[in-house]
Amino acid sequence: MTYIAKPKFQHPGLPKNDLGYTRRDYEGKISTLCAGCGHDSITASIIEACFHLSIEPHRVAKISGIGCSSKTPDYFLGNSHGFNSVHGRMPSVLTGANLANRDLIYLGVSGDGDSASIGFGQFAHSIRRGVNMTYIVENNGVYGLTKGQFSATADRGSKSKKGVTNADSAIDLVAIALQLGATFVARSFSGDKTQLVPMIEAAIKHKGAAFIDVISPCIAFNNHAGSTKSFDYVREHNDAVNRLDVITGREPITVDYAPGTVQVVEQHDGTRLALRKLDADYDVHDRLAAMTFLQKHAAKGQVVTGLLYVDAESEDLHDRLNTVDAPLNTLAAKDLSPGSAALDKINASLR
Amino acid sequence: MSVQSPISSVNDFVIRFANVNGSGSASANELFARSILRMGVPVSPRNIFPSNIQGLPTWYEVRVTEDGHLGARGGVDMMVAMNPQTWDRDVASIEPGGYLFYDSTKPIPASKFREDITVIGVPLTAITNSTYTDPRQRQLFKNIIYLGALSALLEIDPKVIEQLIGEQYKTKEKLLASNVHALHLGRDWALQNLKCPITLTVKKSEKVGDRIFMEGNSAAALGAVYGGATVCAWYPITPSSSVADAFTAHCKKLRHDPETGKAKYAIVQGEDELASIGIVIGASWNGARAFTATSGPGVSLMQEFIGLSYFAEIPAVIMNVQRAGPSTGMPTRTQQCDVIACAYASHGDTKHVLLFPEDPAEAFEFAAQSFDLAERLQTMIFLMLDLDIGMNHRLCRPLKWDESREYDRGKVMTAEMLDDGRDFGRYLDVDGDGIPFRTYPGTHPSKGSFFTRGTSRDRYARYSEDGAVYADNMQRLLRKFETAQDLVPRPLQANAQKPTKYGVIYYGSTSPAMDEAIEILEKRGHHLDRLRIRAFPFHSSVASFVADHDFVYVVEQNRDAQLRSLIVNENGIDPVRLVPILHYDGTPITARFIAGAIGDHQDQLKVTPLKKVKS
Ligand SMILES: Cc1ncc(C[n+]2csc(CCOP(=O)(O)OP(=O)(O)O)c2C)c(N)n1
Ligand code: SF4
Ligand SMILES: [Mg+2]
Numbered sequence: 005m006t007y008i009a010k011p012k013f014q015h016p017g018l019p020k021n022d023l024g025y026t027r028r029d030y031e032g033k034i035s036t037l038c039a040g041c042g043h044d045s046i047t048a049s050i051i052e053a054c055f056h057l058s059i060e061p062h063r064v065a066k067i068s069g070i071g072c073s074s075k076t077p078d079y080f081l082g083n084s085h086g087f088n089s090v091h092g093r094m095p096s097v098l099t100g101a102n103l104a105n106r107d108l109i110y111l112g113v114s115g116d117g118d119s120a121s122i123g124f125g126q127f128a129h130s131i132r133r134g135v136n137m138t139y140i141v142e143n144n145g146v147y148g149l150t151k152g153q154f155s156a157t158a159d160r161g162s163k164s165k166k167g168v169t170n171a172d173s174a175i176d177l178v179a180i181a182l183q184l185g186a187t188f189v190a191r192s193f194s195g196d197k198t199q200l201v202p203m204i205e206a207a208i209k210h211k212g213a214a215f216i217d218v219i220s221p222c223i224a225f226n227n228h229a230g231s232t233k234s235f236d237y238v239r240e241h242n243d244a245v246n247r248l249d250v251i252t253g254r255e256p257i258t259v260d261y262a263p264g265t266v267q268v269v270e271q272h273d274g275t276r277l278a279l280r281k282l283d284a285d286y287d288v289h290d291r292l293a294a295m296t297f298l299q300k301h302a303a304k305g306q307v308v309t310g311l312l313y314v315d316a317e318s319e320d321l322h323d324r325l326n327t328v329d330a331p332l333n334t335l336a337a338k339d340l341s342p343g344s345a346a347l348d349k350i351n352a353s354l355r
Numbered sequence: 356m357s358v359q360s361p362i363s364s365v366n367d368f369v370i371r372f373a374n375v376n377g378s379g380s381a382s383a384n385e386l387f388a389r390s391i392l393r394m395g396v397p398v399s400p401r402n403i404f405p406s407n408i409q410g411l412p413t414w415y416e417v418r419v420t421e422d423g424h425l426g427a428r429g430g431v432d433m434m435v436a437m438n439p440q441t442w443d444r445d446v447a448s449i450e451p452g453g454y455l456f457y458d459s460t461k462p463i464p465a466s467k468f469r470e471d472i473t474v475i476g477v478p479l480t481a482i483t484n485s486t487y488t489d490p491r492q493r494q495l496f497k498n499i500i501y502l503g504a505l506s507a508l509l510e511i512d513p514k515v516i517e518q519l520i521g522e523q524y525k526t527k528e529k530l531l532a533s534n535v536h537a538l539h540l541g542r543d544w545a546l547q548n549l550k551c552p553i554t555l556t557v558k559k560s561e562k563v564g565d566r567i568f569m570e571g572n573s574a575a576a577l578g579a580v581y582g583g584a585t586v587c588a589w590y591p592i593t594p595s596s597s598v599a600d601a602f603t604a605h606c607k608k609l610r611h612d613p614e615t616g617k618a619k620y621a622i623v624q625g626e627d628e629l630a631s632i633g634i635v636i637g638a639s640w641n642g643a644r645a646f647t648a649t650s651g652p653g654v655s656l657m658q659e660f661i662g663l664s665y666f667a668e669i670p671a672v673i674m675n676v677q678r679a680g681p682s683t684g685m686p687t688r689t690q691q692c693d694v695i696a697c698a699y700a701s702h703g704d705t706k707h708v709l710l711f712p713e714d715p716a717e718a719f720e721f722a723a724q725s726f727d728l729a730e731r732l733q734t735m736i737f738l739m740l741d742l743d744i745g746m747n748h749r750l751c752r753p754l755k756w757d758e759s760r761e762y763d764r765g766k767v768m769t770a771e772m773l774d775d776g777r778d779f780g781r782y783l784d785v786d787g788d789g790i791p792f793r794t795y796p797g798t799h800p801s802k803g804s805f806f807t808r809g810t811s812r813d814r815y816a817r818y819s820e821d822g823a824v825y826a827d828n829m830q831r832l833l834r835k836f837e838t839a840q841d842l843v844p845r846p847l848q849a850n851a852q853k854p855t856k857y858g859v860i861y862y863g864s865t866s867p868a869m870d871e872a873i874e875i876l877e878k879r880g881h882h883l884d885r886l887r888i889r890a891f892p893f894h895s896s897v898a899s900f901v902a903d904h905d906f907v908y909v910v911e912q913n914r915d916a917q918l919r920s921l922i923v924n925e926n927g928i929d930p931v932r933l934v935p936i937l938h939y940d941g942t943p944i945t946a947r948f949i950a951g952a953i954g955d956h957q958d959q960l961k962v963t964p965l966k967k968v969k970s
Contacts, residue, residue: 062804065641065796078806078818085796087640088808089633090659096588096625096633101796103586103621103634104643108797126633129626321621328617332585333642333795335619337762340583342609344756350577351753354567355392 022058029061030054032082037072042194042220042235043142047079049197050111050140053204054081057252064109065101069094069123072149073115073142073220081111092123095130095139099321102135105331106322109208110137117147120156120175127177131184131213136320138207139215141177142194144222145233152225163230176302178312181215182295187318188214189294191309193238194221198247203311205250209275212318219307238307245286245297245310249278271316279311288314359471362452363554366396366421368432370555373445375438377409383498384415386523387505388748390516391419392568395560399425399867401747401943406593406686412441421562425714425750426868427743427943433555435501442467454553456505458497475549477504482540496537503541510552512559513542567715567753571744572648574715574754575674576601578722579646580609583762584672586645588623588634590653593686594742595676598648599624628653632660632671639670640807642767642795644726646672651680651693654700661735662701663809665832668782668791670729670736670765673697674722677741679941688941689742691863694917697737698891704829706836708843709737709891713866714744716751717889721844723756730765732839733793741912743864743943768792773802781805781816782828789835836892843890846897851882858904859953860897860933862888862918864943865910871946872953879950881957883908891921898926901933906960908953910936912944 018026030051035044054061061083068074070091077086089097098112112130119127119141130139145158152165156175163169181189188210192200200218207214219238221227227234232241252275269277269288279288287293294313301308328335362368372387374380381402388400399418405411418428433454436445449455451471457463459476468474483497506513517535524531545551576598579587589599603622610619625631631647638645649657654675664671677693679685684692697709710725712718718740725736768779773794779802782791791814794803805816811825812818819825851873861869866887876883886900886907901907901922909919916935923930936952938944 060800062800063797067637083801083804085794085804086806087637088806088810089636090663090809093629093633093660096630097637097640099623099630100586100588100634100637100639100643100645101641102637103623104638104641104645105795105797108641125626126630129630133623321623325621325623326616326618327621328612328615328619332619332621332638335583335585337583337760339619340585340610341581341756341760344758346609347581347754347756351565351567354569355563355565 021055023060025055025058025061027051027055029083030081032077032079035076035079037075038224040223041072042144042222043073043076044079045194045197046140046142046200046218046220047076049200049204051080052197052201053208056201057205057208059109059208063107064111066111066113067094067098067101068113069115069118070149071115071118071147074113074118076142077111077113092118092121093126094118095123095126095135098137099130099133099135102137102321103327104333106136106327107331110135111208112137112139114139114141115148116141116143116145116155116157116177120177124156124175128180128184131181131186131215134185134187134212134318134320134324136211136322137213138204138210139213140204141217142220143177143217143233144220144226145231146222146226148222148225152222159232162232163228165225165228176298177215178217179295179298182291182298182313186215186313187212187315189313190215190311191217191219191307193219193242193307193309195235195239196242196309199244199309202248202250206248206271206275206277206311209250209252209271209273210314210318211272212315212320241305241307243301243306243308245281245283245308245312246288247280247282248311249280251276251278269314269316272318277311277314282310288312359452361454361473361554362432362450364432365556365558366419366560368555369416369418369428369430370433370435371431371448372415372435373438373441374413374415375440376405376407376411376413378498379495380413380437380498381415383502384417385748386516386519387502388417389519389568390506390511391417391557392563392750393515393519394512394557395563396421396557397423397425397562397750399427399750401427401743404687412438419557421560423562424867424871424946426871427945429945429947435505437501454555456501456508473553475508475553477501477541477544477549479541482544486540496533499534499537500541503538504545506538507542507545507551508549508553510556510558513538563750565753566750568748568750569715570597570746570748571712571715571718571740572597572676572746573601574719575722575738575740575745577605577754578719579726580605581719581756582644582723582726584644584646584726585620586634586638586643587620587647588625588631588645589647590625590628590631590649592650592653594678594746595648595650595653595674597746598674598676628656629660632657632673635671636660636664636669639729640796644730646674646726648674648676650676650678651696652683654693654696658701661707662703662705664735665701665705665707666703667807667809668733668793669807670733672725672729672736672738674738674740676745677739679939685941687742689864689943690912690939690941691739691741691865692913692917692939693739694913694921697739698921706892707735707737708732708839709739710844711739711862711889712744713863713887714749714751716754718744719754724844727763728839728842731763731790731842732835733765733790734835739863741864766790766792768794768798768803770799770803773799779803780814782812782831783814784831784834787834788838789831789833790838840892840894843892843894845894846889846900847887848896848900849885851884852877853882855882855884856905857882857957858884858886858900858907859910860886860888860900860907860918860922861910865912868944868946868949869910872949875946875950876954879954881954883953888918893922893925897922898928901926901928905932906934907932908934908936908956910944910949912938914939
């Protein structure tokens with residue numbers, strides 16, 4: 005396989021965002037994934053979200069592990085730096101990158117093998133630390149790139165393409181992210197762009213560890229009857245608790261909602277999330293209730309989607325470390341080296 | 356008493372304290388060493404401690420050395436036997452004519468002593484218990500009381516000790532007074548009841564000069580502060596944890612914005628070494644100077660990332676404070692056993708830059724320099740410390756920093772350069788040194804972005820599985836490694852007093868023992884030229900040094916002659932020409948050992964024709 009160039013031509017009539025960029029400015033190289041792969045739909049949603057938020061395309065750092073899912077950062081935001089690191093270690097690489105420059109937007113893309121198996125520890129610890137990032141797991145229940153072995157998110161009792169039944173319990177990354185203290189937790193489905201796009205926008209605008217589990221069917225190895233990660237299964241069992249609109253400006257919310265059905269959450273930077281409740285009892289600020297809700301519905305075989313938890317008062321790793329406002333990678337010798345007079349003092353104290 | 360006359364020496368002896376871990380002896384013992392230093396007499400102390408927190412034996416050894424021999428000497432002239440558990444072997448380890456100092460509160464049967472040593476009993480427990488009631492106080496002050504008694508026996512100036520106590524408890528008046536009181540309790544008892552001084556004494560001298568007394572780990576951490584490291588990620592492991600502890604302490608004092616109080620650094624204790632090195636690589640990729648500190652087991656875990664750093668060309672610094680391996684090995688014992696593991700770390704064809712500091716002063720310099728090298732060469736740099744220099748206080752020249760020094764950030768393409776139309780190929784060698792340009796993420800809205808990956812790609816960072824493209828890149832990486840040869844610290848050569856056909860190569864913490872061994876060997880009529888290797892890749896002078904001598908001894912602290920293998924492998928040298936001298940029992944190498952091993956070989960050469968040795 006070699007590099008495939010994408011034509012640079014842009015239609016003059018393409019819609020532009022506040023910064024004057026078109027959607028094409030947020031695209032990347034042509035995808036090399038299987039036609040119909042759920043991951044490509046997520047790529048499209050990321051492009052849409054960044055376009056809609058009018059993010060400067062080069063101010064995002066895209067970091068991933070290894071897997072079909074982890075290849076996708078090459079297929080969006082072609083003007084951003086990307087880092088396809090090593091299997092399961094996206095979270096640590098992203099953490100380091102974030103420490104070096106707090107001014108960029110960090111987008112971590114991973115797979116279920118990448119995050120729930122080999123990188124389970126790094127997933128957990130990056131979330132515990134409150135790294136300011138959008139962490140997306142493109143969850144297909146299998147190892148796509150190594151040809152369809154069960155991953156740790158495959159449901160117990162689900163069948164592989166070869167007919168083997170999975171005997172092990174599944175890891176629900178959303179439930180674990182909640183337990184670990186993620187301040188933004190959501191789940192969506194690659195086939196539901198209207199739900200997914202605003203969710204990614206909200207996550208990008210969130211300060212702290214924002215985690216999104218996106219069920220993303222693998223056409224090649226996990227889209228058959230007996231799979232619980234197939235298009236059909238997820239469509240049938242999708243239980244959305246809410247729908248989201250992201251409002252970035254100061255303008256009042258004009259969308260026409262039935263009274264009492266909308267909850268507005270204001271995030272750090274003033275972005276407001278208008279949540280249309282589909283389940284009247286669901287409270288996005290109640291971490292404990294969210295955990296119970298998830299367990300109950302999972303037991304019934306339902307795939308709960310939506311914004312499941314958000315803490316608008318969240319802090320991030322830089323707050324905890326009390327680092328300076330300037331990105332650490334901009335500090336020069338004069339800021340960092342204490343100088344020879346200080347060293348003389350140190351020498352004197354060591355005699 | 357036997358016919359053996361007591362060892363008699365001024366300012367040249369070894370005293371060893373046998374203690375129980377966790378009994379608070381460490382600070383009293385350090386006070387002992389420092390008081391002698393303050394009298395102008397060089398000392399070289401060493402901790403010998405278990406991988407345990409409380410209850411197991413520990414030893415603290417102080418070599419008092421007017422001549423400034425800072426390597427371990429071997430043998431003990433005076434044993435301060437405070438640990439009943441190790442009594443027998445402690446007593447057995449004393450040199451004939453040496454001294455045994457012990458707590459005589461409880462009677463000890465005569466069979467437990469030796470005829471050929473001088474035994475000095477001080478009822479330490481009795482003195483302590485009659486003065487203090489609190490159990491913790493009893494434990495701590497007992498140590499100060501033996502220090503007081505020793506000061507009388509060895510003629511250490513009590514004023515000097517009092518002054519050191521004063522500096523230690525500057526703000527804690529009460530503690531200061533009670534420590535001084537305990538000191539005099541011991542001292543007075545000794546003066547009244549024992550024949551003072553004994554035949555081992557300390558006399559004021561001028562041999563310390565302006566040197567400082569510091570641990571290598573702390574010096575390396577300070578080098579990281581001066582060298583501009585802003586991100587440190589680490590996972591606790593002996594003997595490297597004190598690097599991160601020291602970096603934290605130095606940063607707290609030196610790296611907070613005076614106005615806002617905010618930190619110009621970020622330190623993360625990772626969940627393991629994989630995360631630590633991942634954080635370092637992420638931070639370096641994004642343009643910060645970052646490092647981790649670890650030891651053998653951690654380096655083993657980091658392998659995959661080390662290969663990524665090499666192949667994707669991401670700067671990074673690993674401070675490897677070596678301990679005896681393999682596996683968990685001897686976690687609290689010293690070795691130079693990771694030379695090969697680091698030089699060729701990770702799968703596939705790799706080579707990495709190694710720096711070998713000899714003492715804290717070089718640990719400081721090399722640590723600071725490692726960040727320049729990492730960014731200039733865009734690769735992993737290993738700072739190869741070991742437990743002996745890392746965790747012991749060592750006398751060394753004062754640390755220096757050139758006020759006008761700027762950091763070498765290497766080849767970084769800026770937005771201006773991109774706008775000027777410069778061709779940016781992330782893996783493009785523009786000037787033949789094998790080093791390409793990089794851009795920091797977020798540099799330019801439409802130019803200079805690239806996708807970093809550990810898979811092969813072409814000169815413009817585009818994915819490629821073309822064999823020729825892959826090979827081209829691997830060749831360039833070799834060119835880059837050749838460039839490194841001239842950037843890393845050069846080997847230092849010192850020639851023998853007389854022309855000689857023999858040479859010796861050594862590195863790292865072996866230095867002081869080697870210098871002393873040369874003196875011993877010269878007295879025996881063996882003359883050797885010396886080459887101290889300070890970095891890998893090897894400078895061309897290493898090969899010429901070997902070529903210039905019939906035989907070259909390679910002195911190392913590992914079993915498998917790792918540096919020797921590296922020299923043979925990298926320079927295509929006939930292994931017969933390099934004679935391994937290997938010390939690997941986990942104790943620091945001594946001059947006695949080196950001189951013995953080389954001397955024996957030299958003696959053999961003199962009687963055996965060369966041909967026979969070769970066959
Ligand atoms: C250390 C290591 N072990 C194994 C592999 C092989 N490997 C590549 S991708 C992958 C699984 C990817 O699964 P997932 O993260 O779910 O991604 P998907 O392909 O399903 O999107 C494995 C095991 C590897 N690259 N590195
Ligand atoms: S193997 Fe599965 S996950 Fe990978 S690209 Fe194909 S459909 Fe997508
Ligand atoms: Mg998968």
